[in-house]
Amino acid sequence: MPPNGRRTTLADIAQAAGVSVATVSKVVNGRGEVAPHTRARVQELLHQHDYLAPVFRHTEAVGSPTIEVQFQGGLKSYVAETLEGIMDSAAEAGASVVISKVCRAPHWARDLASAGRRAVIAVTSVYTATHLRELARAGLPLVVLDPLHLPDSRVNSVGATNFAGGLAATRHLLSLGHRRIAYLGGPGMAVCNQARMHGYRAAMEAEGAPVPDACVRPGEFTYEAGLLGTAALLDLEEPPTAVFTGNDEIALGVIEAARVRGLRVPEDLSVVGFDDTHLAQMASPPLTTVRQPLREMGAAALRTALRLANGEKAESHHIELATELVVRASTAPPGG
CATH class of the missing domain: 1.10.260.40 (lambda repressor-like DNA-binding domains)
Incomplete structure (x- = not known):
């Protein structure tokens, strides 16, 4: 050699x-x-x-830059809507996007670089210090979208105002007259889940409403978690009259679990979700939820990835977009 x-x-x-x-x-x-x-x-x-072929270090000279977008788990509504924002922004910028599930095969980062990728966008995926070193060796910048865990200080990220969203959702339920409000969330150590839960707790404490330990239940961001969590809540001696959930998918599980028990939403149980995916509008009844600007978040991640791929500095180490409460038919005063 x-x-x-x-x-x-x-x-x-x-x-x-x-x-x-x-x-x-x-x-x-x-x-x-x-x-x-x-x-x-x-x-x-x-x-x-x-x-690492020089042509892949300067893709713009021979064609559009290509960004690898990796996601973890199933292609759920949340991920799909985020990807739409990434792809629309890429089309406007003249960039290409390759979408894949997270893979940790040997030399995975160098394989991406050798295949012409200029940067990686990770959608709710976990990257360890080892993964970051591999990406750095391959010359690939990383942007984490809606990180599950607090990203390394070297990693750029895009998220939403999760605390403010949790605060707004709980204040809405309190304003309707609810006091026994439960929180069904995602993984306990997930950064976004913690922020939503803290927003819920802050609203409850400000109102002087009790928060029994049994009414705060971490889990997974899944429909099944909504089913199981609601069953446990409804078995309490004093079950909640309202449930704020960590995402729309959990909320749909809550609505179904209530239906199985013969409870009506919102007359017997109010439900608030988080994300405002297509699921929220298709729910029965349509779901009150906290809107995350998923497409805008995807677009911001794509723009950041392109800046880093071109050797420029990101506009901000962490971009946080505003959430907004969207009131629909799944919430009402207790006993209403």
Whole structure:
């Protein structure tokens, strides 16, 4: 391989692999027409020598920049609406987007760089210090959208005013006359969940309303969590008259669990969600919820990723967009 510390070239890789430069180029560019065992051999040599083609460091010179967007779990309504914002913004900017589920295969970050990615946007995905080092080695900036955990100080992020949203949702229920208000949230250590819960607690404490431990239940951001959590709440000696949930999907679980118990929403139980996805409008009754500007958040993440990919500084280390309470038919005064 190259002597005297010279940069590794395609010709060096080709010579070591015993193939032509054209074959190595096909592997680097992700093209077909290469036998699997040959491709594996070339990729291994590329990884061994930290080869990153210059063309991928300056994609703008030969085409539009490409951003990798990774998400974790299923393609739920929240993720889909966020992706719409990313893709619309990319189209306006003349950028390309590749969407994938989180994968932690060996050399995953370098594979992304070698495939021409210029930056990574992570939608509610968890990145450890090891992952950040891999991305840094590959020269790929990272933008985390709505982080589940407090991101590293080196990571740019985009989120919403979750505390203010929790505060507004709970104040709405209090203004209707509710005092026994429960919170069904997502994972206890998720940053967004903690902020929404603290907003709920702040509103309750300001009003002097009690918050029994049994009325604050972390879980998952899923419909099933809404079903199970509501069943436990309704079994309490003094069940709540209203439930504020960590997202719309949990809220739909609450509505169904109430229906199974013979309770009406909102006459017997008021329900407030969070996100204002399509699910909120399709719910029966239509769901009162806290609107996160999901498409705008996706667009902000895309713009930030492009700035970082171009070697520019981000406008802000953390961008936080405003939430807004949207009142529909799932809330009413208690006993109404």
